[in-house]
Amino acid sequence: MAVTVQSVLDRVQQTLQDTGGIRWSSTAELILWVNDAQREIAILKPDATSTNTTVTLAAGTKQSIPADGNRLLNVVRNMSAASSGTGKRTVRLVSRDILDSLEPSWHDPAVKGDAKHGTSVKHFMYEDQDPRNFYVYPGVSGNAYLEIIYSANPATIAANANLGVPDIYATAVMNYVLYMCYMKDSEFVANQQRANSHFNLFMSTVTGKSQIDTTTSPNTNTTPQAQISGVG
Template sequence: MSVTVQSVLDRVQITLQDTTGVRWPAASELILWVNDAQREIALFKPDASATNETITLVDGTKQTIPSTGNRLLSVVRNMSDTALNNGVGKRSIRIVEREVLDAQTPDWHDPTVSGDAAHGSTVKHFVYDEADPRNFYVYPGVSGSTHIEIVYSANPATVTDSDDLAVPDIFANAVYNYVLYNCYMKDAEYTGNNQRAGNHYQLFMASVTGKSQLDQITNPNANASTNAANVAVA
């Protein structure tokens, strides 16, 4: 069962001993901080808002993720040109360094290039620059209708008190602590509130960054090199 926004607001108001929302109104303040929390989580932990989607590429090499996205996370594979949401998977797509392509085929962006870099309907590789997180380049470039499956970090949907959280349930405590951080910062001039705010922000960051560390430990890709070697031997 998904965690509701209202359940988080209830916990916050109980902690604040303000269940009627007199000092910290739920509709005009708390809900805004819930949405701020979700965006902060997506910023610090992009895969918290990971979205898997089949997109249609534009002609050429430069591509952009959907307008709702913050950054590209991965490019998976080519997809069939029918039933975009349930298309048939085709050739996998691997990341490559731009310097390699630039050195081997300097004209790979040119739509008139020939040979292996000739623009067509199947993507073999993609290039990604973290300094430009919403854009990526495909090799070879495409001409005509080409569809690929990507994973990107989306902007969390703006929620109201009647919605579920737009981030995974596991981040409910992080949202709770971020809202309390803002509540106490509002009254930071009162004794102890500045410290309380700092404590809740630390708990928020611990939830988000701790999840990142756990993901690294339990990441199935950790043994990818060993498994690849075993597959090659087999």
């Protein structure tokens, strides 16, 4: 069952020993911090809000992820249509420097040969300094679609909604809210220490999951291409 915002707030108030809502009589501020926590998680662990979708490509080589996106995670394949389409040619990441060396005019809509703009993409390029945009090769002349995976910015949610991040992050969200609560009352030394403790718990949960995901990913034990029969 999905974790609701209210269930997280209930745990927060129990930890604060404020189940009667005496100190935190209004939950509006607590909900604000729940939303802040989700955005922090999306920054620290972009795949926590990963979204798989098909996008319609713009003419040319430069493309952008949807408006709600935080950063591109991967480009999977060409698609036959914007919705309910079938999969087509796969798309591979390449170095822009290589393409620039082989065909300096690949951005030009009038370029000929292998770089001629069309409706099927072979490669994509991505720069970490420009996370919401990417480039495709060859460029697009029209009616082209790609299946991509991107990190979406969590939508602002209310108390009666479900968390906008996977349920596994509920404890991290709770610790972030507790961190903000104790920070607000940090004129007391003990509360400053509690705030630091909950922030550290938040960080260790999110960054620790990144380490676990790395070691348990199917890609960790991927068979090298040269060893796959028939692929070379």
